[in-house]
Amino acid sequence: MRPPDASPLEALAASYGRWRRSRLGRITDSLEERLIVDLVGPVEGLSVLDLGCGDGALASRFAHLGARVTGLDADSRMLTAARRRAEMEQIKLALVLGRLEALPFPDASFDRVVAVTVLCFVRDADRAVGEMARVLRPGGRVLVGELGRFSLWAAIRRIRGWLGATTWKFARFRTAGELRALVEAHGLVVHGLRGSIYYPPWERAASLLARCDPWFARWTTVGAALIAVAADKPTR
Ligand SMILES: C[S@@+](CC[C@H](N)C(=O)[O-])C[C@H]1O[C@@H](n2cnc3c(N)ncnc32)[C@H](O)[C@@H]1O
Numbered sequence: 001m002r003p004p005d006a007s008p009l010e011a012l013a014a015s016y017g018r019w020r021r022s023r024l025g026r027i028t029d030s031l032e033e034r035l036i037v038d039l040v041g042p043v044e045g046l047s048v049l050d051l052g053c054g055d056g057a058l059a060s061r062f063a064h065l066g067a068r069v070t071g072l073d074a075d076s077r078m079l080t081a082a083r084r085r086a087e088m089e090q091i092k093l094a095l096v097l098g099r100l101e102a103l104p105f106p107d108a109s110f111d112r113v114v115a116v117t118v119l120c121f122v123r124d125a126d127r128a129v130g131e132m133a134r135v136l137r138p139g140g141r142v143l144v145g146e147l148g149r150f151s152l153w154a155a156i157r158r159i160r161g162w163l164g165a166t167t168w169k170f171a172r173f174r175t176a177g178e179l180r181a182l183v184e185a186h187g188l189v190v191h192g193l194r195g196s197i198y199y200p201p202w203e204r205a206a207s208l209l210a211r212c213d214p215w216f217a218r219w220t221t222v223g224a225a226l227i228a229v230a231a232d233k234p235t236r
Contacts, residue, residue: 013081016055024203027210032145032226033061035196036116039230040143043067046111049135051100051128052118056082056093063091067112070094072103100128108137116145117226120171125182133186138235142188145228149173152200153225176221179229188231195224 019025036058040048044066050059053071055078063069063086071093073079079095086093098104100115100122113132122128132142147154154173161168174182176193183190198216199209221227 012077013055013084016081020057022203024201024206027206028197028201028225029057031196031210031213032116033058035194035226035228036114036143036145037061037065039192039194039228040112040114040141041230043112047109048112048114049105049110051103051113051115051132052121053082053095054078056085056095058114058116059093060085060089060091062112062114063093064089068092068094070096070105070110072096072098072100074099100131103131103135105135107134108140109135111137111140112143113140114143114145116143116228117147119144119146119182120173121167123170125172126185129182130186133183133188133233136233138233141191141230141232142183143228143230144179144183145226146179147173148195148221148224148227149175149178150222151197151225152223153197156201174227176227176229179227183229183231188233190229190231192230193221193228195221195227197225198223201225 043062046067048062048067048069050069050071053059053073056071059069059071071082076097079097082095101124113136119125119128136142157168161171180190180193195217196213198213199205
């Protein structure tokens with residue numbers, strides 16, 4: 001329960017904290033992280049840009065894996081939460097306020113560019129992916145991870161949006177085919193496309209079904225809460 005005098009940042013941090021402490025959160029985050037880290041590949045010594053970095057959970061994971069990480073978010077409260085995390089974990093994160101649609105970086109600045117559950121909030125996703133391709137160096141890799149359109153997780157958020165929840169009102173969820181088309185439209189070559197988290201957002205279901213996740217992922221991306229596409233920028 002949020003304390004009555006909690007600041008918006010504290011409330012935000014508290015809600016992230018509750019999710020990460022819950023069994024559902026721990027099981028789900030670990031599957032999500034495994035898929036992303038696997039598709040992004042080794043990052044030691046590389047520069048990684050995490051777009052829509054939120055409270056910096058993924059950015060910190062890449063930092064622990066030896067990458068030089070920059071996190072970008074449009075919400076300064078998120079960047080404050082990410083800064084706190086970096087201090088607590090004693091890692092270095094460069095944190096930048098900005099928007100995916102107009103990235104404040106020169107061309108070919110990063111070896112890896114990741115955007116996880118953020119493109120659904122961006123009105124002009126095509127422009128955002130164009131920006132991701134622009135700041136990626138030739139030979140580098142982009143990863144886009146999104147809530148799968150045909151998943152119960154997305155359906156619940158869609159209903160929340162219809163009922164007036166501002167976060168989800170304009171969110172757009174995509175299929176694997178739509179994610180592939182988005183990256184290919186910018187000359188990126190798909191290296192991997194996979195789903196994860198096939199159980200509904202209930203703790204019991206997660207406990208029972210998480211171990212079947214790799215089996216479902218072999219067959220389909222339909223029903224997956226997270227769909228991730230990794231794509232490379234040709235060297236010429
Ligand atoms: C659901 S959170 C995801 C956070 C993190 N990527 C993760 O997977 O835990 C979405 C984040 O995207 C940020 N965001 C939304 N629209 C954005 C935009 N146009 N440019 C940059 N960040 C944006 C929000 O502020 C929020 O921190």
